[in-house]
Amino acid sequence: MNEERKIETEEVANVTPPPRARVTETFERKRDYLAGFLSGEQEPELKGGPGSDLQAEVVEVLKSIYDPEIPVDIYELGLIYDVDISEDGDAVITMTLTTPHCPVAESLPNEVELRVLSVPGIRDAVVNLVWDPAWDPSKMSDEARLELGML
DSSP states (O other), rough: OOOOOOOOOOOSSOOOOOOOOOOOTTTTOEEEEEEEHTOOOOOOOOOOOOOOOOOOOOOOOOOBBOOOOSSSSTTTTTTTEEEEEEETTTEEEEEOOSSTTTTTTTTTTHHHHHHHSTTOOEEEEEEEESSSSOOGGSSSSSHHHHHHTOO
């Protein structure tokens, strides 16, 4: 157990270097995301308002939030009642939950607010949690019903 270990070394004159990575036609170089920032170029900001591209971006972000108990996103589930975007980029989301005793009642509205704030062009976000009208399965989209086997 207390045996002394002996380390053996070997000296060599030279080692051939490994081949360098090459960018070929089949492998494209990824876009440098700092290039636009460093050159001062700015992407055009999306304009707000009803039916705008900014509202569509917010809806896409909302479709990426899934209910933890049901394998459907909250937008298709019918939990989002309204997405209002002002001209200044202020978002007001009106939403509900499946029941007032939903286990994510404290965390889901905060997650919605944070995700909406992450959309470029959104200046502020407010989430209004309402219980009237109450949620029921008729508010689900056809895609959600198909996913849950209700069609």
